[in-house]
Amino acid sequence: MLHPAAGLALNEVDDRSFRRLAERVYADCGIVLSDGKRNLVTSRLARRLRDLGLADFDAYCQFVESPDGTEERRRMISLLTTNVTKFFREAHHFASLETEVLPPLAKRARAGGRVRIWSAGCSSGQEPYSIAVTVRKVMPEAAQHDVRILGTDIDPEMIRVGRAAVYPDAGDAQIPPEMRRLMFGPGPAGDAARPIAPELRALVTLTELNLMQDWPMRGKFDVIFCRNVVIYFDAPTQARLWSRFAEVLAPGGFLFVGHSERVSGPSASLFAPAGVTQYRRL
Ligand SMILES: C[S@@+](CC[C@H](N)C(=O)[O-])C[C@H]1O[C@@H](n2cnc3c(N)ncnc32)[C@H](O)[C@@H]1O
Numbered sequence: 001m002l003h004p005a006a007g008l009a010l011n012e013v014d015d016r017s018f019r020r021l022a023e024r025v026y027a028d029c030g031i032v033l034s035d036g037k038r039n040l041v042t043s044r045l046a047r048r049l050r051d052l053g054l055a056d057f058d059a060y061c062q063f064v065e066s067p068d069g070t071e072e073r074r075r076m077i078s079l080l081t082t083n084v085t086k087f088f089r090e091a092h093h094f095a096s097l098e099t100e101v102l103p104p105l106a107k108r109a110r111a112g113g114r115v116r117i118w119s120a121g122c123s124s125g126q127e128p129y130s131i132a133v134t135v136r137k138v139m140p141e142a143a144q145h146d147v148r149i150l151g152t153d154i155d156p157e158m159i160r161v162g163r164a165a166v167y168p169d170a171g172d173a174q175i176p177p178e179m180r181r182l183m184f185g186p187g188p189a190g191d192a193a194r195p196i197a198p199e200l201r202a203l204v205t206l207t208e209l210n211l212m213q214d215w216p217m218r219g220k221f222d223v224i225f226c227r228n229v230v231i232y233f234d235a236p237t238q239a240r241l242w243s244r245f246a247e248v249l250a251p252g253g254f255l256f257v258g259h260s261e262r263v264s265g266p267s268a269s270l271f272a273p274a275g276v277t278q279y280r281r282l
Contacts, residue, residue, distance in 0.1 A: 013041050017056075017058050018041060018057075021045075021060075022037075024061075028212070029154055029211075032232065040080070044079045044080055045060065045080075086172060086174060087172050092276055093227075093277070098134050101254050102135060114146045116220070121153055121227070124161040125161065127225060129196050132204050136199060149203050152209035153208065154208065154209065154211070166194065167193060221253060226255070228259075228260075242263050243267035246267045255278070256277065
């Protein structure tokens with residue numbers, strides 16, 4: 001069925017609406033929707049138009065831009081973000097965390113010091129829980145010390161899944177068997193999904209945070225994972241983010257980025273390469 005005005009298939013995003021939505025998404029969360037993403041916008045949002053009883057994308061734009069549209073804007077961002085993740089993704093980072101990064105931090109924690117790790121853009125929690133199990137391996141008594149892992153994401157649905165902490169991908173071959181034993185508690189009999197062990201949940205706090213907005217956290221981080229997040233941002237937005245990470249990372253602290261990402265821009269001089277897609281704050 002064709003849209004009467006534009007000659008488009010009903011609920012296909014028209015040029016003007018696509019540009020309006022792309023501007024809105026960029027302003028709200030830094031994600032760049034290039035022309036190639038038009039089909040993605042149509043396919044991910046068409047159902048919302050139907051559910052809301054809206055005739056076309058023009059009406060949807062008007063709604064999300066209206067004072068009543070604040071909640072729908074969050075929903076739209078949630079639908080347009082790519083949340084792909086998995087336990088122990090880019091496994092070399094966890095090897096480095098275990099052997100190089102955590103041992104001195106464990107020493108500090110045992111001497112009464114504070115250790116903070118941030119998984120920024122953590123999606124549904126597999127990344128912060130992979131960090132937590134690595135911490136537990138290095139420091140089995142971590143929960144008795146001042147050691148915390150913060151996971152944040154813009155997408156409230158991903159934070160909800162991460163807090164529920166029950167994963168059907170518990171059997172993922174990527175998870176080293178030793179880590180799998182430490183990572184999960186027993187699931188209901190016959191159910192392949194397994195809950196994260198309470199000892200790990202106690203180390204991890206998951207909360208909604210848009211990286212483009214103010215960061216309420218006080219105190220510096222020793223380690224930041226921000227992987228496969230900035231890939232959706234343009235160069236100026238990436239450069240701003242690197243300099244903000246530099247501000248909140250303790251001297252000597254580590255920054256891990258995704259396999260296709262690099263620290264760039266003016267603040268690159270504040271970081272020294274310290275491994276594959278791994279940096280150290282100078
Ligand atoms: C592809 S996932 C990466 C997850 C995990 N870091 C990993 O590497 O497996 C990207 C995540 O970044 C989040 N994201 C995108 N823009 C964001 C923003 N402005 N603030 C916070 N999170 C954002 C998305 O919601 C999504 O969950």
